Amino acid sequence: MTVMNRIRKLLGAGVTTVAVGLLTFEAVFRPETAVAQEKVVEDEKPSDDTVKPWTPEELKAAIKALDDRQRNSGDYKTQVYIERKEKNKNDVVLEAVVYRRDTDDKLMILFTNPKAEKGKGYLRIDKNLWMYDPGVGKWERRTEREKIGGTDSRRADFDESRLSEEYDAVYGGVEKLGKFQAHKVTLTAKKGVDVAYPKQVLWLSSSSGNTLKRQEYAASGKLMRTSYTPKWAKRYSESKKADVWTPKEIRIFDEVEKGNATTILMKEMDLRSLPANLFTKAWLESQSR
Amino acid sequence: MPTLLRLAVRNLLQHKRRTFLLGAAVATVTVLLIMLLSLLTGMRATMLRTATTLMTGHVNVAGFYKITSGSAAPLVTKYPALLEVVKKNTPGLKQVTTRVRGFGKIIADEASIQGVLSGILISEEPAFREVVELTQGKIEQMAEPHALMLFEQQAKRLGVKVGDGVTLSASTFRGVNNTVDLHVVAIAKDLGFLSSFNVFVHADSIRELYELDKNATGVIQVMVKNPDEAEKVAADLRKAIGDAGYRMMDPLAQPFFRKFEPVKREDWTGQKIDVTTWSDEAAFMRYTLDTVQVLTLVVVTVLVIIIIVGVMNTLWMAIRERTKEIGTLRAIGMGKGYVLAMFVTEMAVLAFSATALGALVAVALATAVNAAHVGVSESFAVFLMSPTLVLAPDFKMAFLSLLAIAVVTTLGALFPAWRATKLQPVTAMHAS
Numbered sequence: 001m002t003v004m005n006r007i008r009k010l011l012g013a014g015v016t017t018v019a020v021g022l023l024t025f026e027a028v029f030r031p032e033t034a035v036a037q038e039k040v041v042e043d044e045k046p047s048d049d050t051v052k053p054w055t056p057e058e059l060k061a062a063i064k065a066l067d068d069r070q071r072n073s074g075d076y077k078t079q080v081y082i083e084r085k086e087k088n089k090n091d092v093v094l095e096a097v098v099y100r101r102d103t104d105d106k107l108m109i110l111f112t113n114p115k116a117e118k119g120k121g122y123l124r125i126d127k128n129l130w131m132y133d134p135g136v137g138k139w140e141r142r143t144e145r146e147k148i149g150g151t152d153s154r155r156a157d158f159d160e161s162r163l164s165e166e167y168d169a170v171y172g173g174v175e176k177l178g179k180f181q182a183h184k185v186t187l188t189a190k191k192g193v194d195v196a197y198p199k200q201v202l203w204l205s206s207s208s209g210n211t212l213k214r215q216e217y218a219a220s221g222k223l224m225r226t227s228y229t230p231k232w233a234k235r236y237s238e239s240k241k242a243d244v245w246t247p248k249e250i251r252i253f254d255e256v257e258k259g260n261a262t263t264i265l266m267k268e269m270d271l272r273s274l275p276a277n278l279f280t281k282a283w284l285e286s287q288s289r
Numbered sequence: 290m291p292t293l294l295r296l297a298v299r300n301l302l303q304h305k306r307r308t309f310l311l312g313a314a315v316a317t318v319t320v321l322l323i324m325l326l327s328l329l330t331g332m333r334a335t336m337l338r339t340a341t342t343l344m345t346g347h348v349n350v351a352g353f354y355k356i357t358s359g360s361a362a363p364l365v366t367k368y369p370a371l372l373e374v375v376k377k378n379t380p381g382l383k384q385v386t387t388r389v390r391g392f393g394k395i396i397a398d399e400a401s402i403q404g405v406l407s408g409i410l411i412s413e414e415p416a417f418r419e420v421v422e423l424t425q426g427k428i429e430q431m432a433e434p435h436a437l438m439l440f441e442q443q444a445k446r447l448g449v450k451v452g453d454g455v456t457l458s459a460s461t462f463r464g465v466n467n468t469v470d471l472h473v474v475a476i477a478k479d480l481g482f483l484s485s486f487n488v489f490v491h492a493d494s495i496r497e498l499y500e501l502d503k504n505a506t507g508v509i510q511v512m513v514k515n516p517d518e519a520e521k522v523a524a525d526l527r528k529a530i531g532d533a534g535y536r537m538m539d540p541l542a543q544p545f546f547r548k549f550e551p552v553k554r555e556d557w558t559g560q561k562i563d564v565t566t567w568s569d570e571a572a573f574m575r576y577t578l579d580t581v582q583v584l585t586l587v588v589v590t591v592l593v594i595i596i597i598v599g600v601m602n603t604l605w606m607a608i609r610e611r612t613k614e615i616g617t618l619r620a621i622g623m624g625k626g627y628v629l630a631m632f633v634t635e636m637a638v639l640a641f642s643a644t645a646l647g648a649l650v651a652v653a654l655a656t657a658v659n660a661a662h663v664g665v666s667e668s669f670a671v672f673l674m675s676p677t678l679v680l681a682p683d684f685k686m687a688f689l690s691l692l693a694i695a696v697v698t699t700l701g702a703l704f705p706a707w708r709a710t711k712l713q714p715v716t717a718m719h720a721s
Contacts, residue, residue, distance in 0.1 A: 088400065128359055141359050141553050143464040194463045219467040219500060222456070256456055256468065257396050 051174045051181045051206040059171045059185065060164075062209055067161045069209070070246060074239025075274040076100035078246065079267045080109075080158065084151040087259035094149050098158045098266075099274055106279040107159050109148060110287055117149065119288025123281060129155060132281070134288035139281060152225060152252045152262040154196060166193050167200065174206065177213055181206040197224060208232065210245060215255075227252040237271045244271060293627075297635035304607070311603050312643040315698055318596050319647025320654065322589065323682060323690050327655045329585045331681035332673055333578055336481075337516070337567070339674040342420040343483045344407070345570035346386070346510025347519045348526060350375050351545055352538060352562040353552045354462075361552040362462035362499075363390045363545055366560055368506045371535065378529035379522060381514040386413045389495040390507030390545070393459030395437075395471075395488060399448035404488035405546070406457075408495030408507070416512070422676065426451040426475035436491045437471040440484035444476045451476060457490070461499050469498045479667075481674030508545070519566040527564040538563040544570045577672070596694060597701040604636065604705040612712065619714035632706030633699060640698035644691040652687055655680040 054062060082094040095113035100106065107124040111117040119134035122142070131142045146155055163169075172184035182203035189198040197216035205212050210232045218224050231248035246269055254260035277283055301308045341347060350371065354364040365371060368387060376385060389408030394401055411417065411431040418428050421438075430436055437455065439447070449455060450473065457469045471490060479485075496505065513522055531537045538561045541548065545565070568575060608615070615628060623631075663678045670676050 140550065143360075143460065194465060196460075196464060196466055198465055216466075218458070219461065219465050220469060220497075222468040222470075224458075224466055224468070256458055257401055258398075 051183075053174055054171055054183055056171070059169055059183075062183070062204060063167075063169050063185070063187075064164045065209055066204070066211065067164050069234075070161045070244065071102050072100070072160075072237050072240050072244045072271055073103060074101075074237060074271060076102065076244075076269070076271055077274060078269040081265040081267070082149060082151050082153055083263045083265075084149075085259075085261045085263075087257065092151075094151070096149070099278060100158075100160065101274065101279060102160050107155070108279055108284060109155075109158060110284060111149065120149075121284045121287070122146070122148065122155065123279065123284055124155070124159075125279065130281070132284050134285070152254050152260060153250075153264055156196065157227075157250060157252075157264060163187060166190060166195050172201070175203065177203050180212055182212055208245075210247075223255045225252055225255055233269065235269060235271055239271070239273075293630055293634045294638065296631055297638045300631075300635050301639055307603070307607060308639060312639055312646075314599055314603075315596070315640055315643035315694065316647035316650070318592060319644045319690065319694050320651040322592050322694065323648055323651035323687055324655060324680065325588055325592075326585065326686055326690065327651070327680035327682040328678075329581055330686065331679040332581055334681050335673060335675045335679045336574060336578065339420060339480050339483060340571040340574055341512070341516075341567050342416050343480065343487050344405075345544075345565075345567045346508075347513045347516045347567050348379070348511040348523045349508050349545075349565045349567075349570060350511065350526060350530065350562065351390075351508035351565070352560060353548070354560050355552070355558045356462065358556050358558055359553055360462065361549050363507055363549075364462070364501070364560075365506050365509065365562070367504050368509065369504060371530070371562070372509055374530055374533045374535075375509055375511060375526060378526055379511055379513065380525070381518065381522070382511065383514050384416070384512040386410070386510045386512075387492070387506040388508050388510060389492045389499075389501070389505075391459060391495045391499060393457050393498065395443075395447065396456045396458060397447040397449050397453070400446055402443055402446055403486070404443070405486050406459075406495055406498075407487060407489050408492035409489055410492050420480070422478045423475050424478055426473070428475055430474035431489070431491065433474065434491055435469065435471050435494050436474040437494075438475040438477060438489040439473060440477050440479050440487075442479050442485060443488065444473070449473050457494070457498060459498055463500075465500070467498055467500065469494050478676045479670060480676070481671045483674055516567065519568070523564050523566045530562055530564065536561045540564070542569045542572060544572055593693075593697055596697055601701050601705055604632070604702050605708075608632070608705050608709045611709075615709050615712055616714045616716065619712070625710040628710045629703075629706045632709060633702050636702035636706075637695065637699040640695040641691075644694045644698075647694075648687045648691045652682050652684075655682040 076099070078098050080096050080098055082096065084092045084094070093114070094111060094117055096109050096111045099108040099110070105124070105127070108121060110121040111119065121132050123130045123132065129142045129146060130139050131146070132139050148154060148158070167187035167189055170186045170188070172186055175182055175184045182205060185202045185204060187200040187202065189195045198219050199217040199221070201215040201217075202211050203213040204210065211229050214227045214229070215223055216225050216227075228251045229247045229249070230251075232245055233248050234243040234245045236242075237244045246266060247264075248266055250264040252262040252264070350365070351363065352365050354362045354366055356362070372385070372387070376382065379385075387410070389406075391406035391408065393404060393406055395404055409417065409431070411428060421428065424441060426438075428438070431438055437457075439449070444450065447455065452473065454470060454472050457471050459467060461467050471494060477484070492506075495501075495507075496503070511522070511526075513519065527537060527540065536559070538552075541551075542565075545563070548563070618628060658678060658680050664676060665673060665678050
């Protein structure tokens with residue numbers, strides 16, 4: 001490698017680190033952008049040591065609650081920053097806006113940065129996930145389990161939670177996860193349901209019930225990725241007439257290709273109604289014109 | 290006629306130096322031409338052989354299975370019954386093999402690569418052993434479950450050697466993430482760009498990865514005795530398979546990996562069968578082969594022009610030197626036609642002798658080069674799809690080259706010889 005290439009690589013890595021550092025700093029310390037329906041921003045609190053194990057009924061209710069608390073009956077919009085670290089490659093930071101309409105299972109991810117990715121997007125209509133690339137001006141049908149933007153993140157990371165519909169849960173007891181007390185739950189995909197990972201192990205916060213850690217396994221039983229969700233936010237939804245919980249930060253570690261990791265930061269969540277014509281191919285195409 | 294021949298031979302022997310130089314030139318051109326044709330034929334044969342061993346049969350019976358109308362899996366389900374139809378309806382069948390197809394990520398401790406996966410049963414693939422040259426390991430070990438064969442370049446990128454373990458990761462056709470642990474049993478010499486992305490594993494490992502049963506495969510590869518008849522065999526097979534009740538895809542001269550998107554857009558589910566030839570699957574090679582053929586034509590044309598100009602020039606000089614001789618021959622009664630015939634015969638004798646010698650030397654040289662397994666540079670190997678230079682001379686080609694050069698050389702003598710006959714005996718005799 002030439003000296004210039006080394007300098008370029010160092011500069012590139014430096015710029016990426018500074019950018020992600022600033023984003024993380026902003027996400028953690030800067031007050032959330034004021035939106036009308038925002039009520040509370042809450043991070044996980046360390047719990048005390050007296051946590052009772054769940055009964056089967058409590059487990060079932062907890063998994064259902066995990067889905068319900070993240071679901072909004074109206075619309076949802078959030079700004080996301082995805083940082084991809086890959087071994088022997090320069091770090092990449094992608095910026096996107098995620099739009100969701102949970103009532104009819106619509107989802108759209110529109111990339112806004114960097115320039116090379118701007119205008120690209122995913123759109124789910126009727127259980128079909130489509131990807132648009134303005135460079136070629138074509139739509140391609142992709143699998144629901146698609147890796148988003150070539151990172152370790154997947155559609156499910158941005159979408160509403162459907163754990164109770166897709167998995168059967170088995171309780172694994174209370175475990176200490178750093179300074180948190182957590183309920184360990186093993187999820188196995190229900191028969192006939194196609195999911196990206198047929199087995200997941202969750203560590204759910206004993207205080208909030210939110211997922212703190214998640215391990216996802218391949219059909220072969222190999223551990224594929226571990227993700228941590230240390231920060232959650234809740235906002236009051238007018239349409240739902242209840243709080244909606246969303247992760248503020250997800251850190252995903254590739255367990256097969258050690259050294260690869262993806263960090264997702266979610267900011268400026270907005271639960272107000274979105275335009276009716278938003279979830280259409282035409283709208284997504286228009287964003288790159 | 291014998292007199293003419295005798296005269297020609299005597300004349301050639303009398304002008305030893307000129308005969309030697311002209312003969313050597315014609316023989317050298319013959320050697321060059323035959324070597325060049327051998328190289329080009331060798332390249333074509335090597336590329337075809339490598340491609341038909343690594344990624345396609347002469348005729349391929351494959352297809353797609355669609356779980357939903359928006360999906361496309363390169364699968365042939367319940368293939369044993371289809372295999373019987375193929376065997377029954379392929380005239381000139383030489384060999385038939387099945388391969389499971391896939392696409393996945395091979396992950397080692399240091400790095401990972403994406404690869405086009407071919408699940409093979411090594412016992413069914415004798416040609417594979419002939420084409421692939423190993424640098425490490427044993428090809429027989431490919432019969433072991435979870436065996437993996439890499440090419441040198443891939444092994445280098447992954448930082449693995451024989452005995453090392455890697456993980457193969459892919460999504461099943463239902464989108465479920467899956468992995469298979471493999472161990473490297475063999476590392477082969479690179480075979481051009483095809484070896485940069487083709488990875489060979491035991492067929493059952495691909496089935497395990499995609500959660501397929503034993504009756505599912507990716508493609509039935511048919512090798513026929515005469516590859517030139519592949520198009521006809523494919524057309525016959527397409528009809529026979531359709532008649533046997535299988536749903537057929539519309540013929541499309543494209544490799545299977547270019548058909549995913551069009552197939553995904555089609556509104557059907559279940560199994561459809563596709564029949565392609567090696568030239569469809571290796572469509573990207575067609576341009577290279579066409580270029581090679583055009584190059585051959587250009588080079589041969591240039592060589593032939595050089596021969597004609599050289600021969601005419603030499604004869605011109607010879608005739609100038611022999612002006613007195615021509616005058617004397619004409620004065621003692623030799624007719625114009627006889628003079629013309631004498632010069633043409635002289636050149637024909639020289640040309641046929643020199644080209645025969647050149648052809649023998651060229652065939653011997655090509656055989657020696659093949660036996661020596663002469664290595665080629667990395668960049669040329671990418672183009673050639675072989676780590677060694679392969680020359681493919683054949684007697685038919687050598688004979689045709691010999692005939693072509695001899696005839697062209699002889700014809701090249703016609704004009705100067707005709708000019709010689711135009712000389713007046715008295716003028717010719719007075720020439721200094």
